[in-house]
Amino acid sequence: MIPFIESQQVGEHGTIHRKLDSNSSVLRSFRGLHGQVIEGVGEAIGAGRIPIGAQLVPESIAIESKTSRALVREALRVLQSKGLVIARPRTGTRVRPVSEWDLLDPDVIRWRAGGIESAKQLRELLDLRGAIEPLAARHAARATTPAHLHKLQTAVDAMAVAVARSDWNAFTDADVEFHRGLLEAGGNQIVGQLAGPIESALRVRHALNLIPHELTAGVVASHQSIVDAIVDQDVLRSELASRRIVDVAGAEVISALLSRD
Template sequence: MPLSLHNRVIDELGRAVIDGRSPAGTVLHSDDIAQTQGVSRSVVREAIRVLAAMGLVESVRRIGIRVLPQERWNAYDPTVIRWRLEGEGKGAQLRSLSELRSAVEPMAAELAAQHCPEELSAQLMAVAAQMRTVGRAGDLNRFLELDILFHRLVLHGSGNEMFASLDEPIGAVLSGRTDLGLMPARPHETALQWHVDVADAIQGGHPEKARAAMELIMRRTIAEVEPTWADTPRPYFA
């Protein structure tokens, strides 16, 4: 099947669920979707399979395709994160991931300083140095690539497979922050130095220093993006 059709149907149906145009409890039908989207039923079936894996819908025998409530969504799926960041839910999504990062990444840095392989810590140090050079030059696209890699290396360097599995969600929120224009034209010099401090502490085997430097990064990040969720209520799932 043409991949472009497949992706288009996933994107249109998924966004409709995320932004509330297809609210929880709505029942969709494959034939209607195929007709509306101008695609075959096989394309619709594959799209629904993908959306079901994201927790957005479920197929119910003799009923149709039921839209699921938010508590059933796969909150860590990078595509779900991207859709939320591009819609009205961007404030809540930024808040959730920023708070998650502030809880996980300082501990990841501390563990990386204890367990990170030498080759990985050397790469982390090189990336931090490149971030400072690129950040000072104001190349935000290249800085974003390096920033995503930096935090990925810290998570993987922790030796904790559950922390490592957060690399894609955290990469998605870093991308979203840049796409939403929430990054300064040039990263703050102090923030650039804190990244170097994290890398230096990890390479030198200083867990407390690594954790402290990462906590500074996280607090600065939250302070910069917090206005996006200032008036956003918190969801509470029973």
């Protein structure tokens, strides 16, 4: 059995896990003492500081977090609902293999972002965006509504203001609203439900500083091109404009990761 470990930062082969910027646009889902336990244990598991198969001891976690065992058990049930742990009568609560986690859960995405698989996760999320967003743009060009178009244009306008002010936090918020709106614009509810993980991917990218050194008007124009194509009901142009944005984002992430190696 191992105690709850929160402060250890050195990973396999001495790799220092990247910590998310506390001032970033990545928003924590849980608050209060209960939330602190969920976030603390979730981050420790997601980042690999508590290894796969390790047994979590509620008594140790309660002592470390200065909370009650009842509150800790409730927190562990939340983590179990996300696939991170499993509780069994004789073996206790243990960390499950990554393949059994809910990898599209926004909290799981955020918790994994500080670990040694951060780059792998980002590449996989970019693959997801590349498969889903162009499809959503195609659907939007065929079946969007004035309300959805207004939401997309409002997001682009907010991006333009953020670029003029060189405000990355405001830009990320506007970018999230745009891509959420794009996924919802085609009316496919299943595609729309992928907005959560894609929002987490966008925010984690910012938090890990895998972004260009400066904001330019070009990024606004690329998003505006999607809106214009949807307005024109041009299915092919909508798809291509969306795919171009995802491809550029992927290139920027890979470039930023290579510069750190």
